[in-house]
Amino acid sequence: MRAFVLEAESMEKKKNKPEKQLHTYQKNDLVTVTIEDVGTEGEGIGKVDGYTLFIKDGVMGDVVEAKIMKAKKSYAYARLEKVLTPSPFRIEPLCQYARVCGGCQLQAVSYEKQLWFKERKVFHDLVRIGGFSAQEIEAVMEPILGMEEPFAYRNKAQYPIGTDKEGKPVAGFYAGRTHSIIANTDCKLGTAVNKEILEAVLDFMEENHIPAYDETLQKGLVRHVLIRCGFTSKEVMVCLVINGKSFPKEKEFTDRLLSLSLGDWKIESICISSNTKNTNVIMGESYEVLYGKGYITDRIGDVAFQISPLSFYQVNPVQTKELYQLALDYANLKGDETVWDLYCGIGTVSLFLAKKAGKVYGVEVIPQAIDNARENAKINGISNAEFFVGKAEEVLPEKYEKEQIRADVIVVDPPRKGCDEACLKTMVRMQPEKIVYISCDPATLARDLKYLCGNGYQLKKVRAVDQFPQTVHVETVCLLSKLNV
Ligand code: SAH
Secondary structure (H helix, E strand, O other): OOHHHHHHHHHHHHOOOOOOOOOOOOOOOEEEEEEEEEOOOOOEEEEEOOEEEEEOOOOOOOEEEEEEEEEOOOEEEEEEEEEEEOOOOEOOOOOOOHHHHOOOOOOOEOHHHHHHHHHHHHHHHHHHOOOOOHHHHHHHEEEEEOOOOOOOOOOEEEEEEEEOOOOOEEEEEEOOOOOOEEEOOOOOOOOOHHHHHHHHHHHHHHHOOOOEOEOOOOEOOEEEEEEEEOOOOOEEEEEEEEOOOOOOOHHHHHHHHHOOOOOOOEEEEEEEEEOOOOOOOOOOOOOEEEEEOOOEEEEEOOEEEEEOOOOOOOOOHHHHHHHHHHHHHHHOOOOOOEEEEEOOOOOHHHHHHHOOOOEEEEEEOOHHHHHHHHHHHHHOOOOOEEEEEOOHHHHHHHHHHHHOOOOOEEEEOOOOOOOOHHHHHHHHHHOOOEEEEEEOOHHHHHHHHHHHHOOOEEEEEEEEEOOOOOOOOOEEEEEEEEOOO
């Protein structure tokens, strides 16, 4: 039995009895505190005299000295000053910039403990928000699916380009929530080719006096470098996002990139995307091909996908395959079912399911994603998948009421805010035998499961999947089945 069960039960008992607070602290107070919990952003949580402290970079189990930065009546945000006794789960981060960058909130925590923390988060949210008992969840929850190699898993890198104090072009990441770039071409979550490619781009810019874009002045040319890698095909795409219409010395530039030796990897596509707006959006609205086809191909399982600079594609292909396989296992299709894939993106899940189903209907709000989905169906010779553009909460009721399209299985993979209630309502009315819920936010998942389980469905299986090692994000797949009354 998981330790979470007892923990969750005792939390439920304590819920209505807040701890007595003895003190209120003030800005700049120094406190010694044991980190007892992990917050939603990966921050450490500790208590002194019933007063709650949120301490970024504190690891559960650490005893730390912290300085109060922002004090409220019953809680405060504090800065980690010194680790007095390190937690047994604290490790040396692989990346020297882990703390300033903030992209990897959990890099100082052992991977085993990261998985524990994620599984526990799903567990607690289902109990606290979903209203399930700890015993119920314990009975249906399978162990979290982690990665064997929890680094170098991202197939997409987007590096902002800036200028350092000496006037040299740099690639790196934005420090914290600022817009100043800290130079680092070697993010440990990405593939090793990123560094080679970025350095070649920076050298080329320096040699040819091509300026980086300056956000405040809105001047300069190169804004971002996007690199996408097909993990199964070993194809690489490089796309420069520029503040202008063209890139100088295109031929020399593409030759330079193509002359790089990148081991098994091969650059198959070089593009530029023009973005002249003063915006936080990285990519421009279109792109121009300098070399190759304008897309790379990758496979998830036995389904092939064409990925252009602008298409959405899951960033961790290894775990995506696990995630989809799990959804497919939970759906347990026999071959003649009608399946709906709501929030289908470029149809990745739909096409995975189509091979095992009678008919698949995908619904997605972004028209270009549906274009990709139809194109991807074609490339794979899949003719039993049909796609609709629109909001799931509008398309589903319409197709059900006006055209009486039914469902044996409904798969949903909504964004963080979860499903709209109108969507859940229609799902229940359609009475599918099974619902497979793929979620990137356990809190909204728990809320939606509460609705579905209050309306004729039963939670059969839950499994967390670690799509984003080193970060606080966690994906979950759930199977629900219709209660036979
Ligand atoms: N299943 C896909 C994408 C999941 S991401 C995959 O695995 O690749 C969630 C998707 O839901 C996004 O593509 C987003 O554009 C879409 N979306 C957001 N709100 C929506 C709505 N109300 N109806 C339909 N799709 C929506």
